[in-house]
Every structure is written in C-alpha cells, then in structure tokens.
Amino acid sequence: MSKARGERTLVYCVASTVDHQIAREDESIEGLLTEGHHVTDYLDSLRRYDTVLMGRRTYDWGCRHGVEPGQPVPAYAHMRQYVFSRTLPASTHPQLEVIREDAAAFTRRLKQAPGGSIYLCGGGLLAGQLLEDGLVDELILKVNPVVFGRGIPAFGQLARGCALSLLDAKVYNNGVVFLHYAIT
Numbered sequence: 001m002s003k004a005r006g007e008r009t010l011v012y013c014v015a016s017t018v019d020h021q022i023a024r025e026d027e028s029i030e031g032l033l034t035e036g037h038h039v040t041d042y043l044d045s046l047r048r049y050d051t052v053l054m055g056r057r058t059y060d061w062g063c064r065h066g067v068e069p070g071q072p073v074p075a076y077a078h079m080r081q082y083v084f085s086r087t088l089p090a091s092t093h094p095q096l097e098v099i100r101e102d103a104a105a106f107t108r109r110l111k112q113a114p115g116g117s118i119y120l121c122g123g124g125l126l127a128g129q130l131l132e133d134g135l136v137d138e139l140i141l142k143v144n145p146v147v148f149g150r151g152i153p154a155f156g157q158l159a160r161g162c163a164l165s166l167l168d169a170k171v172y173n174n175g176v177v178f179l180h181y182a183i184t
Contacts, residue, residue: 008111010118010137012130012138017144020155021153024150032144033145038142038176049119050117051082052073053082054121054122056085070091070092076119076121083099111135131155131183132159139183142176163184167182
C-alpha cells in the first residue's frame with residue numbers, strides 16, 4: 001500500500017514470539033525478553049515518533065503495570081497519546097485523549113494532519129484493523145526467541161494479508177531479532 005505524498009507514516013512496532021503472539025492468553029508477557037541491548041535500541045527508536053496509538057486492552061495492560069489510569073504512558077512522554085475505547089472515561093490530561101470513534105476513520109485523518117511518524121503500539125485487534133484498512137505503512141517485529149503456542153496474535157484475526165518488503169534486520173546476541181518491513 002503506498003501512502004499519499006506528505007502523509008505521515010504509521011509504524012506498527014510490536015514485540016512478539018516466533019509464532020507471532022504478543023502476549024499469553026492471560027495477557028502476561030512472561031517469556032519475552034525485557035532486558036538487553038534490544039530494549040535500549042527500542043527505547044532510542046521512540047524518538048522517531050511524535051504520536052502513539054493504542055487500543056484499550058494495551059492501555060489497560062499498562063495500567064496494571066504502573067501507568068496511572070487516565071494518565072499518559074511515561075515511556076511515551078514526548079508523544080501525543082490516543083487510546084481507542086468506547087468505554088474508558090475521558091482523560092483530563094492534555095497529552096492523552098480517549099477516542100470513541102472508528103479507529104480507521106480517526107487514523108486516516110491523523111495521517112493527513114501535520115506531524116511526524118505515528119507509533120502504533122497495539123494491540124493486535126487494532127493493528128489488524130488498521131492493516132486491513134491500508135493504513136499501516138511499516139511493520140517492526142521484535143521477535144523474541146520463544147513460542148507461546150496460544151495467546152494474543154500480533155495481527156488479530158486478519159481476513160486478508162498483505163505483502164511486505166524487508167527494509168532492515170538486526171540480530172541480537174540474546175536471540176531477539178528486529179525485522180523492519182515496508183507494507184507494499
């Protein structure tokens with residue numbers, strides 16, 4: 001999928017298992033490596049973005065792991081943060097906005113607005129929807145050396161796939177591999 005001239009780039013960057021699960025069925029991430037040079041590289045890469053999108057389950061997961069409900073995610077402190085949810089209460093924090101409208105329609109407008117690259121943090125259902133709607137421009141898979149078998153898939157339940165073109169690959173000593181693709 002080619003993006004329009006001047007349009008912002010939407011990048012789905014997600015940690016996954018070799019079998020493309022982003023979490024276990026109970027939403028835990030036990031088995032994904034949370035320490036190492038790959039984490040430093042990931043955190044450094046966040047400077048690329050000025051906006052982050054996430055689904056409600058991803059935001060709720062963050063709240064269970066230290067994010068104060070109704071507040072922005074500290075790791076994304078330099079970004080404007082949007083959470084898609086029809087049930088979360090509105091945030092009073094100026095950096096965090098709860099979006100109740102259709103994710104694809106909102107994202108389409110956001111990509112046309114001035115600004116830098118947009119980080120799609122998750123989750124799998126949101127990523128799958130935006131991918132099927134042709135709104136994701138790049139994919140960065142942070143593949144961890146583990147197989148969950150079952151869990152939360154990185155792309156939800158896609159009705160159709162898409163072609164990818166490899167832009168870069170980096171292998172870390174701990175077995176994590178970063179794969180950077182353009183959506184074609």
